[in-house]
Amino acid sequence: MEAAQIIVLVAPLFFLLIGVEYWVGRRRGRNTYRLNDALSSIGLGMLSQLVGGLTKLFTLGIYVWVYEHWAWLPGLSTDSLMVWGSGLLIYDFLYYWHHRFGHTVALFWAAHAVHHQSEDYNLSTALRQTSSGWVAGWIFYLPMALIGFPPLVFVVVALIDLLYQYWVHTQQIGRLGWFDRWFCSPSNHRVHHAVNEPYLDRNYGGILILWDRFFGSFQEELDEEPCVYGTRDALRSWNPWVANWHVYGFLLKKTAATPGLLNKLRVWWEAAHWQPPGVSPAKSEVYDPRAQQRFDPQVSAQRRGWASLLFLLVLGLSSWGLWQAHLLTWWQQAGVMAVVMAGLCGVSWLCSKGAQTAPASRAKPA
Template sequence: MQEKIILFASPVFFVLLATEFIVALRRQRHTYRINDAISSISLGIMSQISAVFLKVFVIGIYAWVARHFALFQLSADSVWVWVSGLLLYDFLYYWLHRMGHHTNLLWAAHVVHHQSEEYNLSTALRQTSTGPLFGWIFYMPLAILGFPLQVYVVVALIDLIYQFWIHTQQINKLGWFDRVFVSPSNHRVHHAVNDLYLDKNFGGILIIWDRIFGTYAQEQDAHPAVFGTRKPLQSWNPLWANLEVYQAVALDAWRTKRWSDKFKIWLMPPGWLPADLASQNKTTPFNLNHPVYNPPLSTGMLWYCLAQFTMTMHTTTHFLLSAPSANFASSALYAFWLFAGFWIVGGLLEQKRKFIVLESLRLMLGAAMVVYSPMWFGIVYLPLWAQVGIIGTCLISLFSLGMIVRNSSVSVLHTN
């Protein structure tokens, strides 16, 4: 349900993105880079794709707990159930969000949302693909108290959609509103890596939770927010964006000698190391004024990446609409194809040579699949015009890629 509502709300999101972009240009407060926006939106789309396979965590466990352990049977027909459900959900979200910054296991998922060094509405769409694996635990009080599944799903969606508009630098402080609700000013603080702002303002809709529990910080004009993470991702690879912290913590867990530390490290704050590793670790002080990640890219390749990203994004719409009625194997293969598309676009944005080869293979395989069978991933029969369109698009893309590479300086391409 959530995926479909977000899917149909997507045109509104993109209209607002375009509006913010135009406003930023007119004010000469540029906050968009195409490569960064593609990266953020790709991660958001991938999170929706992965959610199709993780519903057991998002919905299944909640429904099971509510059915077997609910203390009360609350009615979805009652207004106070909806209002109290939203308030309780927002309170529980605050604690999930706060622990997401203070626990390696949860930070490994949540870090995705903070990796962008820009702050705009595309950042709001930058979401993790692994968050549902453990995030569900924090919402079990709702199930135990007897809030119906439909109430849980809807209030979760309200809380999520509310947070879209607060990811902007085009709205200044809002007076009394900032003292009660999470606002753009409050949330800019949350995304900042300045010492003054670090790990503050965890609320979803209400900022009063931060005021009550001592995690509130006010945005100060004398200290402009610097966005990103203390360990910059420096990559447009969406798979690496989702896995970087998991890998780093797993390697430290493997290297440490004490068995208790191998488990403890997952529950400790980011940056914590067991004694045997801490003695070997040489940390470099964080430079607040470090240059943002922005590898050079030819104009032709930038437009090519934008075109391929747009086509893959629209293809995802078909996947999300058809996945509920498709078998697991077909859905998994389709999802893999889409993930590969976003991953390759990320590699092309970094000008890595191997991704030119991978993109060429992807295009040839796409055309070959349609020639071999008109059944698109075994899910839908493609009419003749669609078959011709897909094959033609793949061939035109392949030709365009070749022309762009030939006209680009080979020295710009990285080999790794």
């Protein structure tokens, strides 16, 4: 069975848990959902899966080629539990560094920023994934191919690591005692998504939080510092095209304005806020996350209804495209992706056209 088909089969469970989380939040008086934000996040996840199908010949193809030509331990058996267990452990370690570079290197942040753009934090946020991870993210996992882990092991442990991280995107589960000390948990991952100064660029672990403790990037959730979510350079758009490419656009403009070839290259290797020597950074004030307003355009119930209906149609097409991907040509898959993108742009338009941004605090309950 293809990985895309597994995602389609698991999707009903995702939506069921979203419904449960929404119900629990309403019962507790701590609802963490907005329709516009949730549709945007889930839509970006759908788009990411479709793009992944189009680019897997590139990303997985590189892994397979390195495995077939450079593996140090060829012949590792897929029948061995030790191979699977060590493969998952090594993948999680490599994921930690991929994730950490995704916050500290502009090229990787341009892709990863998509996942952090939501100013809400709930299970729909977990589905909010980039469509440009294929550009360079594959580099981090080549050590598994060099060691000799078969492509099947790589694909399966990557899927396990990804699926594990779904449940930690919630504000409805508090601290879990000893579990928080060893594993990525809701409390630990809330810190990771927060823009508060003590929490910024912390807790990168996928399954194990031990990597953060070993490498000095761990921060526990503080009672006196409720998490505020999003990015400091807020997106303020529901458009999936803007969400995926606006950081790249910023970096391209910065590159053009930066003198010297070496400094132009450093724009992409340094952190996104880096300035070349001799260039004064923009004047900045102390950042107060609670002083910011969430992007929350208010539209009529009729527009929300049309947006929801269009979204369901796009969701159905996306699910069909993922399920049939192995039977479709590359161009047919690209056609499905283009129609999904157009549909999601329509949802974005319905959720924001002609609306006014409501004054809402970004502070949310932890």
